[in-house]
Amino acid sequence: MLTNAVPTTLGPVIGAEQGHVRAFKGVPFATARRFAKATPPAAWAEPRRCMEYGAYAPQPGHLDQPEEACLSLNIWSPVGADRPLPVLFFIHGGAFVTGGGADYDGAFLAAHGPAVIVTINYRLGPLGFLQLHRHGLGEANNLALQDTLAALDWVHGNIANFGGDPDQVTLSGQSAGASMVIALATLPQAKDKFIRALALSAPGRNIMSAGHADEVARRVLDELGLARDPGAIASMPLPKLFAAVERVGRRLADETVSGTVFGPVLDGTVVPREPRDVFADGTLRDIPLWLGSCRDEMVMFLKSTPPAAMIRTTERQVRARFGDAGWDRLLASYRNTARADEDAYEALLSDAFWHRPTADLARLHAAAGGAVWLSRFDHRPALEPFLSQGPTHGADNACLWAHLPDFVDRPILKRKGGPMTPADIEVATRFQTSLLRFVTSGAPDVVEAWPRFEPDNEPLAIFGQPFHIVPFNEGVRSRVWAELLVQSNAPQDAAIA
Template identity: 80%
Template structure:
């Protein structure tokens, strides 16, 4: 059954009634030519049917030019009836900056149980969103994906009240690459006043790339395409040819980056003028409550990929560079001596180095600046592949967050099927969802006596498992060894600077 027409700044739209929820899918929030900034879509006057997911960004396996022209859309789920205005969850999907889309996340269940208004967005991926060509004749082609997300946030700020949402109570959220996107987005002046809290799940340790790296990627892609002297021609290059060139360059470059990735938000000095972590450390976001989460065995998925992901090699190399080969061996010996029966010490060390420790450092920066921050780890193994065989690896929390209890949902873009949940899945997922919705509604995930906020000197880590519990992060032999090695490394760096 269609909804009544809802006015927007572009024109009226029609959604569909889905039980207790109204769903509006494929709403165009912007349009863009290739390698150009997003602009508002053409206006319309007759009610537009927005009942099916719109096209998502071109990506490996989906290189249809029609997708490129229509991918900047968003989806809204809002409770039918009830009190308004409601808090809003604005979600940026992950996918290593090259895959995924908002259609993989059905927000109907969360909207009903909030109650809250749930928004998922699409943004340009791979070379279309992250190839930095502004130094190569295409002036607007810098951080286009970030600009897309900002355009979506602007649209929500201007229109969400018409869908029952409160534009003054928006929570930015994202997972994996989407978490990197939201951390960068949250620090931009253009986003200030358009959100009041933020949730980042599994943000990569190094979530901002240098301008020099991005420029090197662009030069190599242009060279691979034979366009060193005709860079403008890349704007009309067939998508399969463009993506094939990027893949070749990516394979050659992956081991040369600190993150193992050729794409991501870029410290370009214009769209992103400052390192996001520095903005957080100086207290610019101290009024924004922040929840940072990760999964216990983040690296298992990447170790088991074929071949193992480049971030495996780069993470080990970075630790060896920081602490020396002797420091690396000391760490690995410590992890072997303290490993759980089902734990791979090498994986656990890499997970801490690339995922958990950078998230904890970000929490320390925010807390030291006077901000409210909570840190969590997801330890539950969902009865859904790949987690059933790999444990609580990257994305396990996300699968439970978007579940429609008592079932996991399908993810059509990534071609992952859902399925029934076990009682343990339901128990942990229900706790995770209710905690998130409490954070979206109140700005804190739980009562202080249940889950205290992360403070300087007091570093509680909430564990989502059976049962939910809180442990101190800054205790144990692993923590002490990291602290010892970091202190020694800092002392050596200071001596070199002084010399």
């Protein structure tokens, strides 16, 4: 059934009613030429049918997608709400090179909030993250982040017409999307356009230096033979461009400490300050923050073929900070305390790259007076790849977007959904309820069940069977980390990962 036309600043749109929810898919919020800043698309007068997802951002496996038409968003809004509803603004992950809003159907969350759910597309890979402004292409800096800002601006200006409250927006994202959330939250351009933030599985390094981004761009131009004619990259066929980026990425993983190819960049313009410094100085103390991760984050990356570059670079970074003796001492402590089903090497890397830097960000926000909650997802969903790999990267995301009692299909990732077990349903229900409570009230649970992360009290909520709370920083492993950090004069875990 079609909805009535809903006005927007660009023109009216028509969606489809799905039970108790209205869905508007593929709504354009911007358009962009390659390596140029996004601008508003041409307005339209006749109602535009928005019932199918828009084009994916070009990415490996989908390089035939139209570049200029990939900037769209999707909205799910409950039918018959009697008040403006809180809004969840979700930024997808995918290592900054894959993914899209079409992998996240928000109908179930919208109906059970009730809330308005928004998922977005932004430019990926070299089209969104290659920094070319110092090579003669003046606007080519942090384009993906600017795309996301344009989507947030669109939501702020239009979401009231879809039943949403523009003054009750929660920024949220997973993996690469979580890095985008952390950067976006600190930008002056986003001020007063959101009131709380949720970041799931944010990588340890949430920001890239301008120098490293310039090095990536230089290497890509050299790989394409364009050092003397960088402007020609604007017309380079996408398969050739993405193939060159992949080759450069493999070499960077072997030759540099970071190994990172893409991500938000501390460019001094779009991103004027290191995000962690903004959290630390109390600028965001009025923004409630939920930071989450999965217990076995690194398993997926260890089991990839070949193992992901972050495996080598994370070990390299820990060894660079603590020396080989420090690495050996850490690994020994993990082996001596490993669960029967635990890979000690993976657990060490997960702590170094994911868990400890996330907790460090929580400490910065809490010390500055901000409300922050820390969680870990320990449940193994009965869905591949988690059924065979455990609660690895994305396990929480699979349960968050499930339409109970079923996991949903992920068309871009080419992952099928399927029926959930009673355990899946129990954990997913708690996780979704916590998220919707956070979106609605700014706190993910009642205080007694899940207290805030404080400077003198560091509770970690475990989403498993049962849901429970443990102290984050205790045990043999934490003591070894603390002693090595003191010996190396490292003020933050973020400096390691």
